Structure formats: C-alpha cells, structure tokens
Amino acid sequence: MxxxxxxxxxxxxxxxxxxxDVTATNFRQLTLRLIDQWPALAELIDxxxxxxxxxxYQDAFAEPLQEQSEVFFMPRIEGG
Amino acid sequence: xxxxxxxxxxxxxxxxxxxxxxxxxxxxxxxxVNLPNMIHGKVLRSPHAHARIKSVDVSAALAMPGVxxxxxxxxxxxxxxxxxxxxxxxxxAQNVMARNKVLYHGHAVAAVAASTQRLAEQxxxxxxxxxxxxEPVLDLVAAMDPAATLVNENNYTALAEKPEHPSNIADVERxxxxxxxxxxxxxxxxxxxxxxxxxxHQGYIxxxxxxxSIDERGRGTVWCSTQGHFQHRASTASMLGKNMADLKFVxxxxxxxxxxKTVVYLEPLATLLxxxxxxxxxxxxxxxxxxxxTGPSSATVARVRVGLRKDGTITAAQSxxxxxxxxxxxxxxxxxxxxxxxxxxxxxxxxxxxxxLVNKPKVAAYRAPGAPQAMHAFECALDEAAQLLDxxxxxxxxxxxxxxxxxxxxxxxxxxxxxxxxxxxxxxxPNYSKPVPDGAGRGVAVGFWFNAGMQxxxxxxxxxxxxxxxxxxxxxxxxxxxxxxxxxxxxxxVDYDDVRAQVGDTESTGFCNVTGGSRTTFATxxxxxxxxEAVIADCKRRAAMTxxxxxxxxxxxxxxxxxxxxxxxxxxxxxxxELARKxxxxxxxxxxxxxxxxxxxxxxxxxxxxxxxxxxxTGKVDVLSFTAIQDAGKAIHPAYVEGQIQGGAVQGIGWAxxxxxxxxxxxxxxxxxxxxxxxxxxSDLPMIDTEIVEVxxxxxxxxxxxxxxxxxxxxxxxxxxxxxxxxxxRIAELPMSPPRLLDAIEG
Numbered sequence: 173m174x175x176x177x178x179x180x181x182x183x184x185x186x187x188x189x190x191x192x193d194v195t196a197t198n199f200r201q202l203t204l205r206l207i208d209q210w211p212a213l214a215e216l217i218d219x220x221x222x223x224x225x226x227x228x229y230q231d232a233f234a235e236p237l238q239e240q241s242e243v244f245f246m247p248r249i250e251g252g
Numbered sequence: 253x254x255x256x257x258x259x260x261x262x263x264x265x266x267x268x269x270x271x272x273x274x275x276x277x278x279x280x281x282x283x284x285v286n287l288p289n290m291i292h293g294k295v296l297r298s299p300h301a302h303a304r305i306k307s308v309d310v311s312a313a314l315a316m317p318g319v320x321x322x323x324x325x326x327x328x329x330x331x332x333x334x335x336x337x338x339x340x341x342x343x344x345a346q347n348v349m350a351r352n353k354v355l356y357h358g359h360a361v362a363a364v365a366a367s368t369q370r371l372a373e374q375x376x377x378x379x380x381x382x383x384x385x386x387e388p389v390l391d392l393v394a395a396m397d398p399a400a401t402l403v404n405e406n407n408y409t410a411l412a413e414k415p416e417h418p419s420n421i422a423d424v425e426r427x428x429x430x431x432x433x434x435x436x437x438x439x440x441x442x443x444x445x446x447x448x449x450x451x452x453h454q455g456y457i458x459x460x461x462x463x464x465s466i467d468e469r470g471r472g473t474v475w476c477s478t479q480g481h482f483q484h485r486a487s488t489a490s491m492l493g494k495n496m497a498d499l500k501f502v503x504x505x506x507x508x509x510x511x512x513k514t515v516v517y518l519e520p521l522a523t524l525l526x527x528x529x530x531x532x533x534x535x536x537x538x539x540x541x542x543x544x545x546t547g548p549s550s551a552t553v554a555r556v557r558v559g560l561r562k563d564g565t566i567t568a569a570q571s572x573x574x575x576x577x578x579x580x581x582x583x584x585x586x587x588x589x590x591x592x593x594x595x596x597x598x599x600x601x602x603x604x605x606x607x608x609l610v611n612k613p614k615v616a617a618y619r620a621p622g623a624p625q626a627m628h629a630f631e632c633a634l635d636e637a638a639q640l641l642d643x644x645x646x647x648x649x650x651x652x653x654x655x656x657x658x659x660x661x662x663x664x665x666x667x668x669x670x671x672x673x674x675x676x677x678x679x680x681x682p683n684y685s686k687p688v689p690d691g692a693g694r695g696v697a698v699g700f701w702f703n704a705g706m707q708x709x710x711x712x713x714x715x716x717x718x719x720x721x722x723x724x725x726x727x728x729x730x731x732x733x734x735x736x737x738x739x740x741x742x743x744x745x746v747d748y749d750d751v752r753a754q755v756g757d758t759e760s761t762g763f764c765n766v767t768g769g770s771r772t773t774f775a776t777x778x779x780x781x782x783x784x785e786a787v788i789a790d791c792k793r794r795a796a797m798t799x800x801x802x803x804x805x806x807x808x809x810x811x812x813x814x815x816x817x818x819x820x821x822x823x824x825x826x827x828x829x830e831l832a833r834k835x836x837x838x839x840x841x842x843x844x845x846x847x848x849x850x851x852x853x854x855x856x857x858x859x860x861x862x863x864x865x866x867x868x869x870t871g872k873v874d875v876l877s878f879t880a881i882q883d884a885g886k887a888i889h890p891a892y893v894e895g896q897i898q899g900g901a902v903q904g905i906g907w908a909x910x911x912x913x914x915x916x917x918x919x920x921x922x923x924x925x926x927x928x929x930x931x932x933x934x935s936d937l938p939m940i941d942t943e944i945v946e947v948x949x950x951x952x953x954x955x956x957x958x959x960x961x962x963x964x965x966x967x968x969x970x971x972x973x974x975x976x977x978x979x980x981x982r983i984a985e986l987p988m989s990p991p992r993l994l995d996a997i998e999g
Contacts, residue, residue, distance in 0.1 A: 177663055180425070180426050180427075181410075181411075181412060184411065184412030184413065185412050212412075223662075223663055223664030225664075226664045226665045226666065226667050227664075227667070227851060227852055227951070228664065228702065228851075228852075228853065229851050230704065230705065230706055230849075231849055242664065242665075244662070244663030244664050245663075246590070246662050246663050246664075247425065247586040247587070247590065247662075249587060249590075249702045249704055249769065250584060250587060250617060250621055250768075250769065251511070251617060251620075251621065251701075251703075251704050251768040251769020251770060251771065251961060252454075252509075252510055252511020252512075252514070252616075252617035252618050252619045252620065252621050252768055252769070252960075252961060
C-alpha cells in the first residue's frame with residue numbers, strides 16, 4: 173500500500189484522515205482512485221506539487237510507485 | 253567538501269561569453285532595439301491608491317496630431333490564460349490595465365502611442381478620467397479585520413467551503429506536526445516576539461522595456477527584457493485574445509530581474525498600440541514607474557514562539573505570518589510557510605500564513621520568494637535563544653540541523669543535503685575565529701531554498717568545423733550561457749572556446765519555463781547534456797559506419813570517436829571536427845535536441861555570519877565583514893556562483909538596513925527613486941567572502957543544485973542579529989535604518 177499524505181486544502185474536501193493507504197502502482201492510478209472517491213480533489217491535485225519518496229515533482233503523471241512509497245501533496249514551488 | 257569527480261571543464265572559470273558585448277555597449281537590452289517608423293508608447297497612471305473608475309475618455313488625446321493610438325481597459329478582449337502560469341488572467345490583465353477600479357497609486361488606466369516620447373506624454377494629459385475616490389487599505393494587519401474596507405469586493409478566502417463574506421484575506425496555508433502543547437511544556441526557555449519586514453524592490457538596473465511590431469493581420473514580434481519570453485508570449489496572447497502562434501517573442505539581453513521580470517506590464521500594451529497604429533511601438537518605464545507600478549516583495553508581520561531545552565534542542569515552534577499581496581492575490585506565503593523551519597528537525601510545530609490584499613502594487617517574485625521574510629523571523633528568534641542559553645549560534649543550529657532522511661516540514665524526507673556541511677564549514681572558517689571588533693556584534697543565520705526543475709529545451713548543432721552551437725530557450729540572467737557551454741564542452745570532450753550558446757526566440761527553440769526558481773543551470777543544463785549525449789551517440793554511429801564496425805565497438809573519449817576492443821589497431825580516432833567535415837557522407841548535419849521536465853532539483857542551504865557596528869550617535873550601520881557559505885551541489889562556473897552568493901548577500905543587506913517602500917496616508921509611494929530608496933553601493937560594503945560547499949545532487953549529471961535564490965535568505969537575520977548584539981537590545985523590525993535605530997537607542 174502506498175502511504176498518501178494530503179495537503180490541508182485536500183483535507184477540507186475529503187474530510188478524511190490526513191494520511192491514507194492506497195493501492196496503486198503508479199501516480200496516475202493513485203490520483204484516479206482518489207478522484208473516483210472525491211471528485212472535487214481533481215482540481216487540487218492538478219494545482220499541487222507532489223513529493224514521491226522524497227523527490228519533488230511539479231508535474232507528476234505516471235511515475236511508478238513502490239509498495240512502500242510515500243506520496244506527499246504540497247503547494248507548488250515558485251521562484252524568482 | 254570537494255566533489256571527488258575530476259572534471260576537465262566544469263569547475264573552471266572562463267571569461268563570460270556575454271561580457272565583451274556588455275562592456276563595449278554592443279549588447280542590446282530591452283530599450284536598445286529600434287525599427288523604422290517606430291513610435292513611442294506611454295502609460296497614464298492613477299493618482300489614487302483606491303478609486304472607482306467612472307469613465308475614461310481618450311478621444312481628445314487621439315485627436316492630437318502625431319498621436320497614433322490610445323487604449324484603455326475597454327480595448328482588451330480578455331481570455332483564458334495559456335502557458336505556464338497558474339495566475340488568473342483576469343488579475344494579470346487588470347494589473348496591466350485597470351478595469352473598474354484602480355487598486356494602487358500608479359495603476360495603469362490608459363496608454364497612448366505617439367511619434368515622440370514628449371508628444372506621448374502630452375497626450376496623456378488630454379485623457380479624461382473620472383474617479384470616485386475610495387478609502388485605501390494600507391495596513392497589513394488592519395486589512396485582515398473582517399470589518400476592513402475591501403480592496404476587492406469579490407475576494408473570498410480560498411477555502412474548500414466558500415466563506416459567507418468577502419474579505420481581504422485571499423488565501424491561507426497551515427503546516428503542522430506533533431503536539432505543540434507538549435513541545436512547549438518540554439521547553440526550558442521560550443522566545444516569543446513579533447517581527448516585521450518591509451516591502452522592498454528587486455532593484456534591477458534595467459527598467460522594463462519592449463518594442464512591439466504587429467502587422468495588419470495582428471501578427472508580429474515583440475522584443476522585451478524578460479525572464480521568460482514564452483511566458484510573456486502566453487500572457488500577452490491570452491490578454492489580447494490572440495493565438496500565441498501569431499506572436500514571436502524575443503528575449504533581449506537583460507539587466508537584472510530577480511523574479512521581477514517574470515510577469516508582463518508593458519508588452520500587452522505595446523502589442524495592442526502597435527496593432528492599432530500599424531507602427532512599431534517602443535515602451536520603456538522610467539525608474540519612478542518601476543517603483544510605483546511593478547512588483548516588489550511582500551511586507552510581512554510575523555509572530556514567532558519557539559521553545560528549546562537547555563541543550564539547544566528545539567522542542568516546539570509556532571509561527572503566524574501575514575504577507576502583503578498588494579492589490580491582487582498571490583503573495584509567496586506558501587513557500588514562506590514551507591521554508592521557515594526547513595533547516596531543522598523539529599518534532600512539534602505549526603505555521604500559519606496569510607495572503608492579504610492591500611492597496612499597494614501587486615507583489616512579484618523576489619529571489620527565494622517568501623523565504624527571506626519568514627526565515628528572518630525564526631532565525632532571529634533562534635539567535636535570541638542562543639544568547640539566552642549562552643550557546644554558540646552555530647552549535648545551536650548543529651544540534652537541530654536537518655540532514656539526509658530528516659522529514660522536511662512540508663512533508664518528504666530530504667535526499668542528500670549540505671546543511672551540516674555548511675555549518676561545519678562556517679565553524680571552521682578563519683573569519684569565524686576572529687574576535688568580534690570592538691563595539692560590533694556578530695550575527696549568524698542560515699538560509700534555504702527548494703530550487704526547481706520544470707520544463708526546458710535545448711538544441712546542439714555541430715558546425716562544419718566541429719565547433720558547437722547551443723540554442724536554449726532560457727534567458728541568461730545569471731550566466732547560464734557560460735554554464736551551458738561548460739557542460740556541453742565537458743560532455744562532448746571539446747574545448748570551451750569551441751562552444752557558443754545563444755538564447756533562441758519563441759519560434760527558434762522548444763518551450764522553456766521562465767528563468768526563475770534557480771532552475772536554469774539545473775534543468776536547461778540537463779537538456780543540453782542530453783542533447784550532447786545524443787550527438788555523441790550519432791557520432792559513434794557515423795564512426796562505426798566509417799570503420800565498418802559495430803556501433804558498440806566505438807567509444808567516445810576526449811572529443812573523438814576511438815576504436816574499442818576488437819577493432820583493428822590501425823584504425824585512427826575520428827575527432828568531432830573530422831566527423832563534422834564528412835557529415836554529408838554519413839547522414840547529413842550533426843544535430844540533436846532535448847526537451848524535458850526536469851525532476852530532482854536539490855535543495856540548497858546557506859550559512860552566513862557577519863560583523864556589524866552601529867554608530868550610536870547617527871544610527872548608521874557599518875558592515876565590517878560578511879561571510880557567506882552555501883552548498884552549490886557542484887559549481888559549474890565557480891566565479892558565477894560566487895557572484896550569485898555575493899549579489900544575494902548585498903540585496904539582503906540592503907533589505908535589512910535601508911530598503912523599504914514608504915507610503916503616505918493616501919497610499920502614495922514617497923520614495924520612488926534611488927535617491928530616496930537607498931540600496932547599498934560599493935562603498936557601503938566590505939568584500940563579501942564566500943565559500944562554496946559541494947554536496948552533489950544525485951539527480952543531476954554533474955551534481956548541480958540551484959544557487960541563485962538561497963543567498964538572499966540569511967542576510968536579513970544575519971544583520972538583525974548582528975545589530976541586536978551590537979546594541980544589546982533586540983531589533984525586530986526591518987529596515988534598521990538610522991532613524992529607526994536612533995529611536996530604539998533613545999528608547
């Protein structure tokens with residue numbers, strides 16, 4: 173199971189625990205499962221960055237996930 | 253900590269490729285481009301900080317001889333924002349040209365194009381604008397009151413459940429972990445204080461400038477000073493309802509940006525004026541316009557509470573930070589929240605940040621946006637704690653320092669990072685062993701920035717003589733052309749002098765995100781490296797064809813194809829020049845391109861310390877020494893890295909000591925020029941001593957981390973801590989200008 177940590181704006185949508193366990197072998201599959209359960213998450217997922225096993229992705233899509241992967245949704249990082 | 257890899261080109265410091273043109277005046281900046289029949293555009297700006305626009309009448313201006321076009325908000329069709337930005341097109345458009353209300357003093361309300369600049373200025377006087385003046389919202393904390401006057405009656409805080417009433421709070425962020433109450437109960441000492449940072453400008457040398465030449469079909473070219481010509485094209489096209497394929501954007505040489513040139517101000521106006529007049533239109537801001545109407549950094553109010561055990565361990569940290577957004581949503585409050593505790597392994601913490609509208613210019617990115625203000629507050633609190641605990645401030649930070657595997661406050665575990673290496677380098681630095689000069693104070697603070705990857709494209713063409721031409725889409729602000737040439741030379745195994753790089757326009761190269769986020773050497777460098785690797789693969793194929801062997805029997809060494817094991821010993825290596833000369837016989841020109849969305853940007857940490865002395869009679873602060881240590885991952889061109897560190901330190905020192913936007917009660921900026929907005933000059937400063945630490949980023953072929961933003965983060969707190977120690981009283985509000993320090997000294 174992949175450990176998923178939602179951002180605070182996502183929590184307001186899901187009303188669930190901050191951390192979830194989701195079965196998925198890649199990021200696309202994981203997001204589709206989350207959106208299937210909470211359709212309003214789609215926009216928030218699209219506007220978030222994500223850290224997969226410590227690696228930050230601004231635009232993750234089909235990145236592979238391992239059985240013990242950690243996925244953190246977080247604000248996008250801007251810069252000057 | 254030197255990187256063990258032995259590079260031939262990387263790590264050398266060749267003369268910068270753009271230097272000769274710049275010192276001889278040949279370089280073409282935004283305002284240097286001219287075309288036949290060119291006319292000049294000027295902007296009419298609001299005399300009020302907050303007012304309803306009842307009407308705008310440009311007819312009298314348009315009737316003047318020599319005036320070719322005049323526009324106001326009604327001429328903008330609007331449209332869906334395309335391209336890389338997440339910012340609302342409506343906000344960008346209304347910032348470029350006010351629609352129903354003016355939201356800050358200097359907000360654009362109309363523009364004209366005339367045959368001379370003087371005539372254009374006269375035409376502005378003929379434009380009639382009828383205003384209903386409103387109360388300006390100017391105080392950051394007061395603006396958060398639910399009863400405050402609204403900057404935007406349609407602004408509702410971005411919460412999952414829409415609030416019942418609009419307010420000036422556009423957005424909030426909250427990061428937390430552990431149990432605050434337990435953390436504070438475990439503390440032996442607790443520091444609690446409020447800190448303030450002012451609105452400050454990036455202070456780039458070159459004002460915003462552009463030239464637009466649009467034909468009768470609405471198609472044409474825009475030359476502009478920009479950190480991202482693809483983004484400027486997308487914004488302009490969206491705002492004007494155009495197909496972006498109809499606009500070519502050319503990035504001129506740029507005289508600084510630091511985040512302030514990631515957004516459009518003049519380009520849509522010049523494009524529309526050119527289309528309406530049928531003439532090329534040049535627009536250039538005055539310095540006063542730059543101050544009044546472009547995007548500075550956010551002012552902030554931060555309330556910090558931190559608890560520590562006697563051994564220096566942080567047991568709990570709590571922060572509340574309000575960021576001024578200016579007239580439109582979009583302050584860097586989220587990165588501020590993510591940065592504030594990033595250098596430390598803290599079990600119990602909470603940080604809440606707020607994006608607050610006020611009637612001031614819409615803020616823009618400024619080097620590590622959000623981090624300097626947030627980290628100023630926490631780094632000052634830690635310094636006060638170190639004094640209370642009688643600990644060396646570096647030791648206190650070493651006790652709490654994040655390292656590989658530490659969970660960052662924003663979630664993921666850190667990959668290899670160089671924070672502890674920077675702290676250890678600071679402790680070992682000879683400047684740290686020197687005694688603090690009489691009457692001075694030594695300030696210590698640390699900095700952090702995530703750095704970014706994002707999308708980049710590059711093309712590598714091998715000329716007929718084997719020399720190398722790189723075309724990249726990233727405007728060169730901090731020396732990226734030199735870095736690209738070094739990485740290409742290293743990869744290909746050729747001399748640096750045989751490699752050239754140029755920044756392609758939006759029709760000449762693939763998409764690139766803006767030069768920002770300290771991403772270009774990392775991400776565009778990866779694209780260049782990948783393109784060079786494709787060139788090598790192609791060259792090996794051609795050599796194999798020439799020698800009649802299999803491709804896997806060819807190796808690439810020092811810029812030439814060499815026979816591998818099993819190939820006839822008489823076969824002579826083929827240099828890149830030899831392969832290029834015969835390219836016509838082996839498949840045509842040797843060229844390769846790469847486009848990518850670079851992942852794996854490595855976070856960068858810094859440690860700064862400095863000795864400052866306050867003249868107690870005048871309040872003037874002298875910076876006696878300043879040492880900046882930073883992890884670059886790998887310094888591709890160490891002199892450029894050193895320059896980035898020194899430049900960031902100087903900007904941070906300016907922000908700490910003197911720079912601030914001063915508004916009167918009506919929201920009019922009173923110091924819109926460099927005589928009254930005091931940035932540091934060379935005579936104000938000592939040499940900024942630097943030390944580059946190299947803890948390689950494993951996600952980059954050469955170990956690169958970004959370096960451009962982190963250097964500005966620590967100096968604000970370094971200066972505060974040094975001045976506070978010098979005066980033996982805590983100074984928590986920036987800038988520490990002579991009047992403010994005299995007030996503090998005189999009680």
